[in-house]
Amino acid sequence: MALTFNLNNVITFLAVAETLSFRRAAEHTHTSQSAVSARVSQLEDRLGVRLFHRTTRQVTLTAEGLQLFVVARTAVEDMERVAESLRKKAALQSGELTIAAVPSIGQTVLPTIMGEFHRRYPGVTLKLLDVDSQRCIEMMEAGSVDLAIVSDLEDRHDIVFEPLFRDECFLVVPRTHALGERRSISLREAASFPLMASPRGTTLWQIIERAFAACGATPVAHQETWNMSTLVRLVEEGFGMGIVPEICLGKLDVSRCTVLSLEEHVGRMIGVARMTNRSESPGSKAFRQLLGERTPPLRAVRQ
CATH class of the missing domain: 3.40.190.10 (Periplasmic binding protein-like II)
Known part of the structure; x- marks a missing residue:
């Protein structure tokens, strides 16, 4: 059966072992000398060995006490390092x-x-x-x-x-296209043009596909790309109409294009x-x- 230890008893033992004085150990642990003596006695009873030689003149470690001291000091130092690391994480100073x-x-x-x-x-x-x-x-x-x-x-x-937030989709078309003077377009009408969007299988494409299906239309992706800047350049060069999320529009140069609202409010x-x-x-x-x-x-x- 594994032994269990009272941490206060171990810390008190270390204080006595480091100072070789029950009085100074009491000062370091902010407790009474009788409490220090009681904690050390409890630890000795738990282990079944004497940890200190006690005389009226001095306190010294026994061989067993020295063995415990080496291990306990390392363990407590490790715990203190972990505790400090956790405190810093809790205070968002690390992590x-x-x-x-x-x-x-x-x-x-x-x-x-x-x-x-x-x-x-x-x-x-x-x-x-x-x-x-x-x-x-x-x-x-x-x-x-x-x-x-x-x-x-x-x-x-x-x-x-x-x-x-909700991110609506818009249709980007060349400014010179016949649709360039429009402000909005239905999905059924948009489906009649070559479309470009995010790759098939992505969540965005699935949302687009479902929206078109609800209108009785089927979108055909003539070009697929993750990069919306690439999509806009393809629109400018006449490869098709691009379906672009609203969040991307503010970061894109669409000065050579017209941005149309989708009447069915496709979004995610x-x-x-x-x-x-x-x-x-x-x-x-x-x-x-x-x-x-x-x-x-x-x-x-x-x-």
Whole structure:
């Protein structure tokens, strides 16, 4: 059967062993000399050995006491280091926070929020991974990331999804195109043109596909790309019409294009996901709070 120890008794033993005085040990531990003697006696009774030679003139360690001293001092020092590290993490003076985010978020609003967080808590190391929503969730479930910033998360066991804002989609067309004078377009009409969007299989493409299907139309992706800057350049060169999330528009040069509203209001809810079956770190809580403060409703940039 494994022995159990009272930590106060071990710390008191170390104080006596280091000072070789019950009186000085009492001063160091802020307790009475009789309490020090009682704690040492309890530890000796627990171990079944004498830890000190006591005389009226001096206190010295026994061989058994010396053996315990070496091990106990290392163990307590290790505990003190861990305790200090945990205190710093609780105070956001240290720690690590890994965030997975869909590319449209990782390339737009998130770096600014991460920068503010870093200035507030420079001791916390931040790491960003930009991958699609499904991969974000898989990495979070595997414990590789602390938070996932994703879109339209379906109900999942042990995951909570906190909405941040709705991200509408818009149709980007060449300014010189016949549609360049328009302000909006229906999905049925848009389906008659060559379209470009995020790759098939992504959450955004699934949302787009469902919206078209609800209108009795089928979108055909003539070009697929993760990078919205690439998509806009392809629009400018006449390869088709681009379906672009609102959050990306403010970071893109669409001066040679016209941005049309989709009459059916195609969009997705962006939110932050976390595991409910794991204790959340102070850094994760602080970052979620900052996300909520810094992600107000978007306003589309319309040229």
